[in-house]
Amino acid sequence: MTRQITLKSRPIGLPQFSNFETREVLLPELAKGLVRLVPHTLSVDPYMRGRMNDGPSYVAQFNVGDPIAGGGIALITESRAAGLVAGSFVQGFIPWQEEIVMDAAGLNIVDETIAPLDYYLGILGMPGLTAYFGLLEIGKLKKDETIVISGAAGAVGIVVGQLAKIQGCHVVGIAGSDSKVDYLLNELNFDKAINYKTTKDLNAALAEACPSGVDVYFDNVGGEISDTILSQINKFARIIICGQIALYNATSLPTGPRIQGTLLKKSALMQGFIVSNYAERYPEGLNALAQLVVSGHLKYTNTIYHGFDKLPEAFIALFEGKNLGKLVVKL
Ligand SMILES: NC(=O)c1ccc[n+]([C@@H]2O[C@H](COP(=O)([O-])OP(=O)(O)OC[C@H]3O[C@@H](n4cnc5c(N)ncnc54)[C@H](OP(=O)(O)O)[C@@H]3O)[C@@H](O)[C@H]2O)c1
Structure with missing residues (x-):
């Protein structure tokens, strides 16, 4: 038994x-x-x-x-x-x-x-692979671009932010406590981090954290946080729809801003993905992540x-x- x-x-x-x-x-x-x-x-x-x-x-x-x-x-x-x-x-x-x-x-x-x-x-499993393939295949990050990550202090978010720092990007994390913000800034060297639970004006805080606008948004949470970030995207922005945890317990689907007009005006790409879409390439992802872990470039x-x-x-x-x-x- x-x-x-x-x-x-x-x-x-x-x-x-x-x-x-x-x-x-x-x-x-x-x-x-x-x-x-x-x-x-x-x-x-x-x-x-x-x-x-x-x-x-x-x-x-x-x-x-x-x-x-x-x-x-x-x-x-x-x-x-x-x-x-x-x-x-x-x-x-x-x-x-x-x-x-x-x-x-x-x-x-x-x-x-x-x-x-x-x-x-x-980091060497499903969340690490999610960060790796979402960023590589949809984010197509370029040096000096600004990336915003919601759910930044979680399993996927901490890998996304570190990979983006390695690529020389301006990295902004959104998380739900001061200790998480402190970790992102002081342990993972994010450029900016915002506590969405205590910030009175997320729109203003984001604009200050992203003076050049948002080139890539790695969306782990959805909901109102994402509405705010999406209002600040740049032309040719890429929006990676990884997760929508803010909606997972919703008993009815809330209506948000209708985003298509913004995507049109900004020639932006928004794409959802499931990590298993890349199952055949897991060895490549794991190898890349393992090398960065072993060399000390990725913290866990x-x-x-x-x-x-x-x-x-x-x-x-x-x-x-x-x-x-x-x-x-x-x-
Ligand atoms: N597409 C895929 O293949 C794939 C694969 C793995 C994960 N995911 C998705 O990616 C996201 C992150 O996954 P994870 O494993 O890294 O989880 P995680 O971030 O380690 O844990 C969940 C975090 O979400 C935040 N959260 C919870 N409720 C929230 C809300 N209502 N609004 C905003 N934030 C909220 C909390 O952090 P705060 O303290 O910051 O609120 C919590 O610590 C999830 O949405 C998950 O479903 C997708």
Whole structure:
């Protein structure tokens, strides 16, 4: 028997503890092709909120009663799968369970000697790749351009800002606390950072932070923050629609400014993307990011919750801005 955390009911608005349920389940026999795993670190990510809703999205919905699942690192304790031996750590798509017997397909060995294990859920994992491909393929940043990043102190945002600094850009971050602003300015050397929760006039603060206007906007949040930034874009601006976390808990879709006129006048490009669009190029992205990490050009930070039972709390914390960098749960 082992414990698992399931989706008990679909959240309406901000997820609540009552939307989750912990229960005991029987593990299956270790048949051929399966591995037995003990999770080491599990990732909580904003996109998982969309999977809790009813209706189609770009990732399949969680069924009510099924375990929540997401990115994770686990130790193989027993294996009947070719190429995977007990004692190795693997990364993959893992259910929220204290022990797992699952198909080995889709699990990849991670090397602790290259980077600490939880890097593979952050800067050397899905969020790092999101920053890398969004910036490279849609942002097409040029030296001396101004980039604004919302959700700048999160898992994706901290990588975007550092990559833009490496390219010689004027980097402006928007984040939700003074300590996050302080981190962006003093640890990651952003040129400007704004606390959107305490700034009285975001429009004025942004204009001051971006004296040459906004060439690239990396949008992690959407909503009113994005409305303000989009009102200050330059001609030929590129807007990277990465995430819309400000809307993930909305129970009805708010109407914002109609942006098409601005895009037309500014000859601007706005493009959404999903990191898995670039799945075939993950080795290229990981290699580039790993080199920058190893050479000390990319810093990494995370917020760690400890213990299996903390998974729902950690997930909800994403929507309360409690994390700096990548939020993970260590078991
Ligand atoms: N397109 C893709 O393939 C892809 C891949 C990965 C992630 N994403 C998206 O990228 C975004 C960032 O993901 P992440 O993993 O790096 O998460 P994250 O930034 O580490 O964590 C979420 C952060 O969002 C901010 N936030 C929460 N509610 C907000 C609101 N109502 N308004 C403004 N900010 C809010 C909070 O920071 P503050 O304290 O600053 O408010 C919070 O810490 C998310 O929208 C996610 O869905 C997209």
